[in-house]
Amino acid sequence: MSLAKSEVVTIAGAGLAGAYLATLLAEAGVTVNLYESRPDMRQENVGGGRSINLAISRRGLEALAAVGLSQQVEALLIPMKGRQIHQESGGETFQTYGAQAGEGIYSVSRSGLNRLLLDRAEATGRVRFHFDSGVESVDLDQKMLRLNNGSQVPYQRLVGTDGSGSMVRKSLLEKTGRFQAEMLDYGYKELTVPPMQGNFALEPHALHIWPRHRFMLIALPNPDKTFTGTLFLPHTGNPGFSSLDTSDALQSFFEQNFADALPMIPELGQEFFSNPTGVLGTIRLDTWHWQDHLVLMGDAAHGIVPFYGQGMNCALESCRQFFENLKNHGFQWQNALPDFVQNRKPQADAIAQLALKNFWEMQDHVADEKFLLEKAVLNSLEGLIPGFRTEYSLVTFTEVPYDDALEQGQEQKTLVKQIVGNAQSLGEIDWQNAETLARNYLNQHQLRSAL
Numbered sequence: 001m002s003l004a005k006s007e008v009v010t011i012a013g014a015g016l017a018g019a020y021l022a023t024l025l026a027e028a029g030v031t032v033n034l035y036e037s038r039p040d041m042r043q044e045n046v047g048g049g050r051s052i053n054l055a056i057s058r059r060g061l062e063a064l065a066a067v068g069l070s071q072q073v074e075a076l077l078i079p080m081k082g083r084q085i086h087q088e089s090g091g092e093t094f095q096t097y098g099a100q101a102g103e104g105i106y107s108v109s110r111s112g113l114n115r116l117l118l119d120r121a122e123a124t125g126r127v128r129f130h131f132d133s134g135v136e137s138v139d140l141d142q143k144m145l146r147l148n149n150g151s152q153v154p155y156q157r158l159v160g161t162d163g164s165g166s167m168v169r170k171s172l173l174e175k176t177g178r179f180q181a182e183m184l185d186y187g188y189k190e191l192t193v194p195p196m197q198g199n200f201a202l203e204p205h206a207l208h209i210w211p212r213h214r215f216m217l218i219a220l221p222n223p224d225k226t227f228t229g230t231l232f233l234p235h236t237g238n239p240g241f242s243s244l245d246t247s248d249a250l251q252s253f254f255e256q257n258f259a260d261a262l263p264m265i266p267e268l269g270q271e272f273f274s275n276p277t278g279v280l281g282t283i284r285l286d287t288w289h290w291q292d293h294l295v296l297m298g299d300a301a302h303g304i305v306p307f308y309g310q311g312m313n314c315a316l317e318s319c320r321q322f323f324e325n326l327k328n329h330g331f332q333w334q335n336a337l338p339d340f341v342q343n344r345k346p347q348a349d350a351i352a353q354l355a356l357k358n359f360w361e362m363q364d365h366v367a368d369e370k371f372l373l374e375k376a377v378l379n380s381l382e383g384l385i386p387g388f389r390t391e392y393s394l395v396t397f398t399e400v401p402y403d404d405a406l407e408q409g410q411e412q413k414t415l416v417k418q419i420v421g422n423a424q425s426l427g428e429i430d431w432q433n434a435e436t437l438a439r440n441y442l443n444q445h446q447l448r449s450a451l
Contacts (some may be wrong), residue, residue, distance in 0.1 A: 019297030037134020055309030
C-alpha cells in the first residue's frame with residue numbers, strides 16, 4: 001500500500017480551502033474526514049460568515065483547473081475588465097486592470113463556488129463529510145479533536161482550514177504562543193444594488209469604486225443582475241459607523257458622499273441597520289504547523305484584508321503548493337510540513353502587505369492625478385516592452401511568487417517616479433528615456449533572478 005493510500009487526513013472547515021484540499025488529497029488516494037460546524041450548505045441555507053463577493057484571477061483559476069473544474073466554474077463568473085471610479089463630482093472614469101488584451105478578473109459567488117467544490121470533493125468517493133460538527137479545540141499531545149456536539153474524535157493528520165477565527169489555530173498557539181493580529185480601525189457593511197428594469201443597475205463588467213479618502217463604497221456584480229455593495233468606513237469618528245446611528249444621519253451621509261449611488265440602494269436603511277458590521281485585519285503566525293501532524297491553511301494561517309482580491313486565490317494556491325510539496329516528499333509529513341511553511345510563509349506575508357497597500361490606493365489614490373499618471377506610464381511600458389509586468393499584473397495575471405511581485409513593485413515605484421519627474425501628462429513623458437530605463441530595470445531583475 002502506498003503512503004498516500006495509508007493516510008487518513010482530517011480537515012477542519014469545509015469552506016473553499018477545506019473542500020479544495022480534500023479533493024486534492026482524495027484524488028491521490030488519501031481518505032479524508034471533513035468536519036464543518038455549519039449544516040451542509042447544499043441542503044440548507046447557511047447564514048452568517050463572511051459574504052464579501054470574491055474576486056478570482058489567474059492563481060485561483062489555475063487551482064480549479066487542477067481539479068478539473070474550469071468548465072463548471074464558468075457559469076459562476078462575471079468578467080470585470082477594470083475599475084469604474086465614481087468621483088465626488090458625479091463624473092466617472094474607467095481604469096483597465098491589464099495592459100494586455102483579454103486580461104481581467106472575475107466576480108464569483110462565494111456560496112456557489114463552495115457548493116461546486118463540495119460536490120467535487122464528494123465525487124472522489126474518499127471524502128467523509130461531518131456537518132454540524134465544528135472543532136472547538138484540539139489536544140495536540142493526544143491527537144484528539146473536541147467537537148461542538150460534545151464528542152471527541154482522534155486524528156492522524158490534521159489540517160486547519162477553519163477560517164480567520166480558527167479554533168485549530170487557537171490550540172496551536174497554546175503550544176507556540178506566537179501570534180500577531182493587526183486589526184484595521186475600519187469595518188464593512190454589505191448593501192444590495194438590485195436590478196433596474198430587469199437589468200444591471202451599473203456596468204456589470206467592472207468593479208465599481210466610490211473613493212472618498214478615509215472611506216469608500218465598492219460594488220461587484222452577481223449573476224442574478226444584482227450588485228453586492230460594500231461600505232468600508234472607520235468604526236469610530238465622524239464619519240464612522242458609530243456616528244451613523246440614525247436613519248437621518250445615514251441618509252445625510254449618503255446624500256453628501258454617494259449621491260449617485262443612493263437611488264440604486266432602495267433598502268439602504270433596512271440593510272444598514274440589520275446587517276452585521278464586519279471587521280478587517282491581518283493575521284500572522286511564526287509557524288503554521290506542529291510537529292508532523294498539524295498544519296494550518298488559508299485564513300487560519302494567513303488571513304489578509306480583502307483589498308487585492310487575492311484572499312481566496314492565495315488560499316487555493318497555498319493548498320495546491322502544500323499538496324505538491326507533500327507529494328515531492330513522498331507523503332512524509334515530518335519533512336513536508338516545515339519545508340512547505342518555510343517556502344510559503346514569505347509569500348503569504350508579501351500578499352498581506354500588498355493588500356494593505358491596495359486598501360489605501362483604492363480609497364484615496366485612484367482619484368489622485370499623479371498616481372493615475374504613474375499607473376498609466378507603467379501600463380504603457382507593459383504594452384511596449386515584452387516581459388515587463390506591473391506589480392498588479394504579476395500578482396493578478398501570473399503565478400509569480402507574491403514576494404517577488406512585491407519586490408518588483410517596490411523597484412517599479414522608484415523607476416516610474418524617475419520617468420515621470422515633473423510631467424503632468426503622458427504627452428510630456430520622454431518615452432525614449434522611459435523605455436531605456438525600463439529595459440535596464442528588467443534586465444537587472446532578470447539577472448538577479450538567474451543567480
